[in-house]
Amino acid sequence: MSRTEIVDSADAAVTGIEDGSTVLVGGFGMAGMPFDLIDALIRQGAKDLTIVSNNAGNGDVGLAALLAAGRVRKVLCSFPRQADSWVFDGLYREGKIELEVVPQGNLAERMRAAGAGIGAFYCPTAVGTPLAEGKEEREIDGRKYLLEYPIRGDYALIGAHLADALGNLVYRKTARNFGPVMATAATTTIVQVDEVVEPGQLDPEAVVTPSIYVDRVVQVRARHYTVQGAR
Amino acid sequence: MSRTEIVDSADAAVTGIEDGSTVLVGGFGMAGMPFDLIDALIRQGAKDLTIVSNNAGNGDVGLAALLAAGRVRKVLCSFPRQADSWVFDGLYREGKIELEVVPQGNLAERMRAAGAGIGAFYCPTAVGTPLAEGKEEREIDGRKYLLEYPIRGDYALIGAHLADALGNLVYRKTARNFGPVMATAATTTIVQVDEVVEPGQLDPEAVVTPSIYVDRVVQVRARHYTVQGAR
Amino acid sequence: MTTTPSTQPQPYVDHRLAMDELAAVVARDIPAGSFVNLGIGRPTKIADHLPADSGVVLHTENGMLNMGPRAEGDAVDPDLTNAGKVPVTELPGAAYFHHADSFAMMRGGHLDVCVLGAYQVAFDGDLANWHTGGPDAIPAVGGAMDLAIGAKDVYVMMTLFTRSGEPKLVPRCTYPLTGVGCVSRVYTDCGVFDVGPDGVRIRETYGVSARELAERLGL
Amino acid sequence: MTTTPSTQPQPYVDHRLAMDELAAVVARDIPAGSFVNLGIGRPTKIADHLPADSGVVLHTENGMLNMGPRAEGDAVDPDLTNAGKVPVTELPGAAYFHHADSFAMMRGGHLDVCVLGAYQVAFDGDLANWHTGGPDAIPAVGGAMDLAIGAKDVYVMMTLFTRSGEPKLVPRCTYPLTGVGCVSRVYTDCGVFDVGPDGVRIRETYGVSARELAERLGL
Numbered sequence: 001m002s003r004t005e006i007v008d009s010a011d012a013a014v015t016g017i018e019d020g021s022t023v024l025v026g027g028f029g030m031a032g033m034p035f036d037l038i039d040a041l042i043r044q045g046a047k048d049l050t051i052v053s054n055n056a057g058n059g060d061v062g063l064a065a066l067l068a069a070g071r072v073r074k075v076l077c078s079f080p081r082q083a084d085s086w087v088f089d090g091l092y093r094e095g096k097i098e099l100e101v102v103p104q105g106n107l108a109e110r111m112r113a114a115g116a117g118i119g120a121f122y123c124p125t126a127v128g129t130p131l132a133e134g135k136e137e138r139e140i141d142g143r144k145y146l147l148e149y150p151i152r153g154d155y156a157l158i159g160a161h162l163a164d165a166l167g168n169l170v171y172r173k174t175a176r177n178f179g180p181v182m183a184t185a186a187t188t189t190i191v192q193v194d195e196v197v198e199p200g201q202l203d204p205e206a207v208v209t210p211s212i213y214v215d216r217v218v219q220v221r222a223r224h225y226t227v228q229g230a231r
Numbered sequence: 232m233s234r235t236e237i238v239d240s241a242d243a244a245v246t247g248i249e250d251g252s253t254v255l256v257g258g259f260g261m262a263g264m265p266f267d268l269i270d271a272l273i274r275q276g277a278k279d280l281t282i283v284s285n286n287a288g289n290g291d292v293g294l295a296a297l298l299a300a301g302r303v304r305k306v307l308c309s310f311p312r313q314a315d316s317w318v319f320d321g322l323y324r325e326g327k328i329e330l331e332v333v334p335q336g337n338l339a340e341r342m343r344a345a346g347a348g349i350g351a352f353y354c355p356t357a358v359g360t361p362l363a364e365g366k367e368e369r370e371i372d373g374r375k376y377l378l379e380y381p382i383r384g385d386y387a388l389i390g391a392h393l394a395d396a397l398g399n400l401v402y403r404k405t406a407r408n409f410g411p412v413m414a415t416a417a418t419t420t421i422v423q424v425d426e427v428v429e430p431g432q433l434d435p436e437a438v439v440t441p442s443i444y445v446d447r448v449v450q451v452r453a454r455h456y457t458v459q460g461a462r
Numbered sequence: 463m464t465t466t467p468s469t470q471p472q473p474y475v476d477h478r479l480a481m482d483e484l485a486a487v488v489a490r491d492i493p494a495g496s497f498v499n500l501g502i503g504r505p506t507k508i509a510d511h512l513p514a515d516s517g518v519v520l521h522t523e524n525g526m527l528n529m530g531p532r533a534e535g536d537a538v539d540p541d542l543t544n545a546g547k548v549p550v551t552e553l554p555g556a557a558y559f560h561h562a563d564s565f566a567m568m569r570g571g572h573l574d575v576c577v578l579g580a581y582q583v584a585f586d587g588d589l590a591n592w593h594t595g596g597p598d599a600i601p602a603v604g605g606a607m608d609l610a611i612g613a614k615d616v617y618v619m620m621t622l623f624t625r626s627g628e629p630k631l632v633p634r635c636t637y638p639l640t641g642v643g644c645v646s647r648v649y650t651d652c653g654v655f656d657v658g659p660d661g662v663r664i665r666e667t668y669g670v671s672a673r674e675l676a677e678r679l680g681l
Numbered sequence: 682m683t684t685t686p687s688t689q690p691q692p693y694v695d696h697r698l699a700m701d702e703l704a705a706v707v708a709r710d711i712p713a714g715s716f717v718n719l720g721i722g723r724p725t726k727i728a729d730h731l732p733a734d735s736g737v738v739l740h741t742e743n744g745m746l747n748m749g750p751r752a753e754g755d756a757v758d759p760d761l762t763n764a765g766k767v768p769v770t771e772l773p774g775a776a777y778f779h780h781a782d783s784f785a786m787m788r789g790g791h792l793d794v795c796v797l798g799a800y801q802v803a804f805d806g807d808l809a810n811w812h813t814g815g816p817d818a819i820p821a822v823g824g825a826m827d828l829a830i831g832a833k834d835v836y837v838m839m840t841l842f843t844r845s846g847e848p849k850l851v852p853r854c855t856y857p858l859t860g861v862g863c864v865s866r867v868y869t870d871c872g873v874f875d876v877g878p879d880g881v882r883i884r885e886t887y888g889v890s891a892r893e894l895a896e897r898l899g900l
C-alpha cells in the first residue's frame with residue numbers, strides 16, 4: 001500500500017484543486033509542460049489561481065490555454081514575454097492578470113527552500129537592480145545579498161518520463177527542468193508520465209524524484225506537441 | 232582538452248595541498264571514504280589541517296590514520312564518537328585536537344550553500360539547543376530559525392564509483408552520501424574512483440556530479456575494507 | 463484516557479514490555495504507507511514488526527528510501543549501510559540521494575514519522591537525546607537535531623525509568639536539548655504517552671495503572 | 682593599449698565586424714577546457730566557432746552540460762532544447778540536472794565564462810540587458826540576473842551603437858540594471874573593451890582607431 005496514488009485519468013488526477021490555489025506548473029517552454037494535467041484543470045474549473053512557472057504560456061496550448069480560459073489571477077515567472085506568448089501579453093496589457101517577475105534561479109531556489117525547510121536565504125542575484133526593491137539587503141564577507149523567502153505551492157503539476165508504481169520518477173533530458181524542485185515544494189504533487197512501470201524497474205541510482213514527493217500519478221499518451229508550435 | 236585532470240596515482244592527485252588547508256573528506260563511516268587519497272595525503276605531509284567530515288575516523292585507517300599522524304588541528308563533524316573512534320577520542324581527551332560539532336543536515340546544507348553561492352540561510356535545526364549558542368535567531372512565519380553560514384573547502388577528497396574521462400561522476404548506493412555536496416563546495420575537488428570510462432559511457436540522466444565540479448580523478452584498486460573493521 | 467485494564471495492581475516492573483514487544487507496539491501505530499525514519503539503536507527493531515503489506519517506506523539519513531532489512535552473508539555490501547553503519551539491503555523501488563537532499567527531505571517535513579531514542583522527554587515535548595552534558599562526554603549529535611525538527615510526528619522509544627529508577631519523562635529536561643517541543647508521542651516499557659503543549663496524556667499502560675504511573679511521574 | 686593597425690583612417694562603419702565575425706573573436710578568447718554559458722540570441726553563434734578540440738563545455742540554464750549543436754531533422758527532440766527553446770543535441774559526456782542545481786552551478790561561480798547580449802554596459806561593468814524600462818514593455822528577466830552575478834567572467838557581445846547612433850558602452854546605464862559591476866569584457870562590432878572598477882581599456886578595434894573610439898565614447 002503506497003501513499004502515492006496511481007490514477008486512471010488526468011481528470012481524476014486534478015480533483016480537489018480549490019479556487020484560489022497556488023499551483024506550481026512544470027516546464028521550460030514546452031519541454032516538461034504537463035499538458036494533459038493542465039487540460040484537465042481547465043475542465044475541472046478551479047479559478048482565481050496563482051500560477052508559478054518559468055514562462056507564462058506558449059502558443060494556445062497548456063498554460064496559455066489555462067490563461068485564456070480566465071482561470072489565473074496572478075503569474076509568478078521569470079520569462080513571460082516570448083515570441084509565442086500572445087495570450088499572456090494580451091491579458092497583461094488589458095490589466096486582466098497580475099505578474100511578478102522573479103529571476104529564474106531565484107524561482108528555482110525559493111521553491112527548493114520551501115521543500116527543504118529553509119526559512120529564507122541570502123542570495124546575490126538582483127542586488128542593485130529594480131527587482132531588489134523592498135527586499136532586505138545584507139553584506140556578508142564583503143558581498144551584498146538579498147533575503148529571499150520560500151515559494152510554496154498548494155499543488156504542483158509536473159511532467160516526467162517514467163514513474164514506478166510507488167511514485168519514483170525519472171525525467172527525459174531538459175524536460176527535467178523545474179519538475180524535481182516543484183515536487184518538493186507543493187503540498188500535493190500531481191505528475192503525468194509517459195509510462196508507469198513496476199517497482200524495481202527504475203535504477204535506484206538514477207531516480208531523480210523519490211516517491212516521497214509524489215502524491216498522484218497518471219499515465220498519458222505520449223506528448224505530441226512540436227517544439228515551437230502547437231501540439 | 233578537459234579542465235579535469237585524470238592522474239596516474241593518488242600521490243599525484245593530492246599534490247599541492249598546503250599546510251593549514253580546509254579539507255572536506257567524503258564518507259559516512261567507511262562508505263564513500265576516499266582511503267587511497269587520505270593515505271596519499273599522509274605521505275604528502277600537509278599539516279595543521281581543518282577536516283570537515285561526517286565522522287572523525289573509524290578504526291585505524293583512512294581519516295583515523297590522518298588524525299593519528301598528527302596532521303589535523305581541527306575537525307568539523309556531526310558524529311565523532313563511535314564504537315571505533317578511539318584515535319579521535321584519545322586526541323580529543325588529551326586536548327590535541329579541536330572539535331566543532333555540527334548537526335549532520337547543517338553540515339550538508341552549509342556545504343551546499345557554499346557551492347550554490349548562497350550567502351547564508353535560516354535553518355530550523357538546533358533552535359533552543361546548546362548548538363544555537365552564538366547564532367542569530369529569527370522568527371519567520373511563526374517559526375524560529377538560526378542563521379547558518381556556508382562551509383567552504385580549499386580541497387575536497389571524495390570517493391565515487393565511476394568517472395568518465397571528462398570528470399562526470401556516479402556513485403554506488405549509500406557511498407554517495409557527502410561526495411556530491413563536497414564536490415561543489417571546494418576550490419579543488421579530488422576524486423578516487425573504481426574505474427575511469429570513456430565519455431558517453433555514463434548515462435547523462437544518471438550523472439550525479441557533473442564534470443564542472445571535478446578537478447582531479449585517480450582510478451584506484453577496488454576498495455577492500457570491511458564494513459565494521461580495518462580494510 | 464485509554465488504559466489497559468488492570469484489575470489486580472502489580473508491581474509494574476514485573477509486567478513492563480521487553481524492548482522487542484515495545485517495537486511491535488510502535489510498528490502497530492505507524493500508518494500504512496508512511497515514510498519513516500528509525501533512529502539508531504532500539505528503534506531499528508521496529509522494522510522487524512512492520513507487516514510486509516504495510517507499504518511503510520524506510521528512510522535512512524545517509525541517503526536512501528525503501529531501505530530493506532539488515533544484510534547477511536554474501537548480501538553484505540560496504541557501500542550500503544544504514545545510519546548506524548550496519549549493512550542493509552535495498553527493496554524494489556529504492557532510491558539513493560546525497561546528504562543535502564536527504565536532509566532537505568527531513569527538514570522539509572516530508573517524513574511522516576521518525577522514531578528516536580532519548581535520555582529525557584519533557585511533558586511539553588522537549589527532547590534530550592544527544593549529550594549527557596557530562597564533562598568527559600564527547601558531544602556527537604549526528605542527525606538527531608535534524609530529525610527532531612523535521613518529521614511530521616516524532617516518536618520516542620525508551621525505557622520509562624533509568625537504571626537507578628529516575629523517570630525519563632520529566633517536567634523539564636535537565637540534559638542538553640536536541641529539540642524544543644518536537645516530540646508528540648513517547649513509547650516506553652511501562653506505557654505510551656502523548657506529549658506536547660497540552661501536557662501529557664497516558665494512552666496505554668503495561669502492568670501498571672494509569673493512576674500509579676501518573677503519580678510516579680508527577681503528572 | 683592594443684589596437685589593430687589602422688594606417689588609413691576610414692569611416693569605421695564600413696569596417697566594423699559582422700556579428701558572425703565577432704562571434705569568432707569571442708570564441709578565440711575563450712580558454713580551452715572552459716565551462717561556458719552562451720546567452721540567448723547572438724552569443725549562441727559563438728559555439729559554431731569553437732574548435733572541436735577546445736574542450737569547451739557548454740552549459741544551458743535549463744539543465745544540461747555538454748550541450749551540442751542545434752538539432753536538425755530527425756534529431757529534433759522536444760525534450761531537448763537550449764535556453765532559447767531551440768532544439769539542440771547532446772555530446773558524449775553530457776549531464777542533465779534540475780533547475781535548482783543548474784542555477785546553483787551558475788550562482789556558485791563554477792562557470793568560467795558567460796556571454797550575454799546587452800542594451801547597455803557601463804564603464805564600471807554595470808549591465809542592463811533585461812528591460813527597456815518602457816511603460817509598455819512586459820518585463821522578462823529569465824536567467825540574465827543569475828548569469829550576470831554568477832560566472833567568473835561575464836562577457837557582453839553587442840553592437841557598439843544603437844541604430845540611431847547612440848553608444849551602448851556608457852558612463853552610466855540609463856536602462857534598468859541586470860547586475861552591478863559584473864561585466865569584465867565587451868565585444869562589439871567596432872572593438873573589444875575591458876571594463877570594470879578601473880574603467881575602460883580598449884583591447885582591439887575594427888576599422889577605427891582607438892583614439893577615435895575613445896573620443897566617440899567619451900573615454
